[in-house]
Amino acid sequence: EPEVTQTPSHQVTQMGQEVILRCVPISNHLYFYWYRQILGQKVEFLVSFYNNEISEKSEIFDDQFSVERPDGSNFTLKIRSTKLEDSAMYFCASRTGGNQPQHFGDGTRLSIL
Amino acid sequence: DQQVKQNSPSLSVQEGRISILNCDYTNSMFDYFLWYKKYPAEGPTFLISISSIKDKNEDGRFTVFLNKSAKHLSLHIVPSQPGDSAVYFCAAPPRGAGGTSYGKLTFGQGTILTVHP
Numbered sequence: 001e002p003e004v005t006q007t008p009s010h011q012v013t014q015m016g017q018e019v020i021l022r023c024v025p026i027s028n029h030l031y032f033y034w035y036r037q038i039l040g041q042k043v044e045f046l047v048s049f050y051n052n053e054i055s056e057k058s059e060i061f062d063d064q065f066s067v068e069r070p071d072g073s074n075f076t077l078k079i080r081s082t083k084l085e086d087s088a089m090y091f092c093a094s095r096t097g098g099n100q101p102q103h104f105g106d107g108t109r110l111s112i113l
Numbered sequence: 114d115q116q117v118k119q120n121s122p123s124l125s126v127q128e129g130r131i132s133i134l135n136c137d138y139t140n141s142m143f144d145y146f147l148w149y150k151k152y153p154a155e156g157p158t159f160l161i162s163i164s165s166i167k168d169k170n171e172d173g174r175f176t177v178f179l180n181k182s183a184k185h186l187s188l189h190i191v192p193s194q195p196g197d198s199a200v201y202f203c204a205a206p207p208r209g210a211g212g213t214s215y216g217k218l219t220f221g222q223g224t225i226l227t228v229h230p
Contacts, residue, residue: 043157044220045219101162
């Protein structure tokens, strides 16, 4: 069964550094998402991406965050200058459309030191 | 953001018995609900969904019930198996204007289910 893959599984970065989290969504999917889960908290929506542009973003997704789909297969989340509070699990998801469910990757654990 | 709430942080059941996981919502604009299961070190895995035009949807051992008047849904697992031990999330996307929804999900806090052999 096709799946969403995320790399790396764990990323450790110094505060203030840039980080790029990578995702390969399922190939025929059209909608792409990033979520995060801070330890002990809910899974929170960050951003949705459709037709090569951001369709919706949360208040968490400020100017330090950006997303890109550079080559039709990868979907990346960049954090320009990381803060301690960016430490979380980051999940990528994708879906075809309509009421089809989102399929999630296994996440990247981001640890900011 | 408390639009989707799972008030029970944990549930423990015996193998073979029924597990009932509950979820409440406050946003009457939600018209589609999903349940996800999550094992440690993995992402959420879709289990089952229900549209507001139905009050029940069944898939094997999993049944979801929706009570729109009470804004409540529940996931029943019968019979429960040790492999069902995981965190269960209910989630809902917004109803999009003009029938279009970009589908961002609002999640509940999750319920940790433990099924004892």
